[in-house]
Amino acid sequence: MGITKILIIALLIWAAYKVYLVVKFRTKNSDYYGLNKKIIPCSFCKTHIPLTSAIKVNNKYFCSTDHSKNA
Numbered sequence: 605m606g607i608t609k610i611l612i613i614a615l616l617i618w619a620a621y622k623v624y625l626v627v628k629f630r631t632k633n634s635d636y637y638g639l640n641k642k643i644i645p646c647s648f649c650k651t652h653i654p655l656t657s658a659i660k661v662n663n664k665y666f667c668s669t670d671h672s673k674n675a
C-alpha cells in the first residue's frame with residue numbers, strides 16, 4: 605500500500621465525517637427554525653403571530669394577555 609492510497613483513504617474518512625457533521629447540524633437547526641416559523645392566528649383578533657410568542661389559554665392561542673382574557 606502506497607502513501608498516496610493511505611492519504612486518499614484518510615481524506616475520504618475526513619470528508620465523510622465533515623458531511624456527517626453538516627447533516628447533523630442542519631437537521632437540528634431545521635427543527636428549531638421550523639418551530640419558530642410556525643405562524644398561528646390569535647383566537648380573538650385573528651392576527652397571525654409566531655407560535656413561540658403566542659399565549660396559550662384553554663387550548664386556544666392569543667397574541668397578547670389582553671386577548672387571552674377573552675378566552
Ligand SMILES: [Zn+2]
Nearest residue numbers: 646649667671
Ligand atoms: Zn389578538
